[in-house]
Amino acid sequence: MSNIKVENLTKKFEAATAVDGISFSVGPGEVFGFLGPNGAGKSTTINILCTLLSATSGRAEVAGFDCASSPDEVRQAIGIIFQDPTLDNGLTAYENLLFHAYLYDLDRVTARRRIAEVLALVDLTARKDDLVRKFSGGMKRRLEIARGLLHYPKVLFMDEPTLGLDPQSRNMIWEFIRTLKADTGITIFMTTHYLEEAESCDRVAIIDLGKVIAIGSPAELKAGLRGDTIRLVAKDNDALAAEVRERFGMDAKVSEGAVTLTVERGEEFLPALIKTIRAEITSVNLTKPSLNDVFLALTGKSIRDEEADPNNVMRAMARSSKKRGH
């Protein structure tokens, strides 16, 4: 029994293939992370699962219903927290929740009881009659989470739930997620490009260029690396890489102005390497594996690089100007 089942899902837009034949399933009560750089196909996948987009081919099933043929059943069974805010700033927190309750067919008594319940959960009871316009980014996100839970969904989708939030709000939201999981056994599907967040998930699918390239618990994924990452910078990186390959028979990759290699027990290997190598090394860095290394090992690039992407800067600007403007 799985709460989300995706088989060979593909979404093509006019110019590009955003999602390219992905398959995975998520069990009940799991916190499942979709990790990848921006533009990897995360939001497209979430939009298909939420019935906002139709797939070009393949199947997607949520809470036992087919996303293409039973969209209303899927919608009733899911809660969604979108990347960008979707609250009505001209209504109060309470009114936003009431609106949601009616859209999801809760009766008056149930609606009132659950609104009080979710407001308490996200610690906004005292602010319930304030216009959302006056809320901070973190409060808005908490209210959106409260709203997403109002109709007791089986699956909660969160698209970059902590994007643009300060560390304090981010921690608070993660606390909610853990409490929720413990208290309700709800399935949570979240996309993120924050590695620390992915580390907190039960299982993670790493997605790049529309394809799932690895899937498993963070521990499993890191174990797959079989070792630590050594990052070396030399005057001539290509010569250093060639030398490492020749002397140690290791797969040394040159990327981003550094040579990276993976070894077991790096702290023991490193002195030996430095003693024997002739190339002039200017910088050495040893790290125990993180999910970024998994991504790096699989794609040859780092997830973090994407954050400086000009498109993202534009997006971030658009987001903040929207906040100001409203």
Add this chain to the structure above:
Amino acid sequence: MTTLRHNAKAVYVITFREFKKFVRERSRLLGTMARPILWLFVVGGGLSRMVQPEGGVSYLQFIFPGMIGMTILFASIFSAISIVWDREFGFLKEILVAPISRFSVVFGKAVAGTCISLVQVLIMVVFIPVLGIHITLAQFFLLIFSAGMLAFSLTSFGILVASRMSSYEGFNIIMNFIVMPMFFLSGAMYPVGKLPPVLKELTHFNPLTYGVDALKNVLLSGAAGTSMGPEYPLVFDLSIIAAFMAVAVVLANWSFRKAG
């Protein structure tokens, strides 16, 4: 499938939301009320000195149905255009992922626009005795009925336009190329019969012409036959509005479904 009761609830809450916001935004309420009053008493008051009364109807009385038509036009189009705001600020997504039919969303918006228009029409009704117009209770209900039909069709028309707009920048285009021409070519300000032939021809294609004419039928029935009175019989006006309403509702639904 979602039930009819569930969708009716959605229509109710969409209307409720628009109403809440309408009442809350005092400036919008004041603005929408100030416009027709300004036209009526400043423009109408000025021009009534130059225009001879006909059939016992002064110019001030003559433009009153037109001002009600204007109130309905602006209120309906503004209400429909809020879809563009909702899209811009993300709230539309909250509605689109809800387990309700797209038709309920469009219908809810149309009902909301109609209700908001009618509230403003009811406020305008206060001027009926002030202007020395006498109507019976039956005529009052006929007035509300005609206004409601006109509002519903214009809001649907507005939704059709709004669902094609991706940003609020198109708003000025709509104001200048749809709303203002509709208003000026509707017989609200001057009798259609006295317009130059080319403009007169254009008024025939303007649904607001029949809306304003229906209101004239109710409010200025005494002047029938003169150029200050209605052009067409009330039944004819209402039939045209009904036909326009049917087309607008169907197209608005189709367009909204396609857009999102």
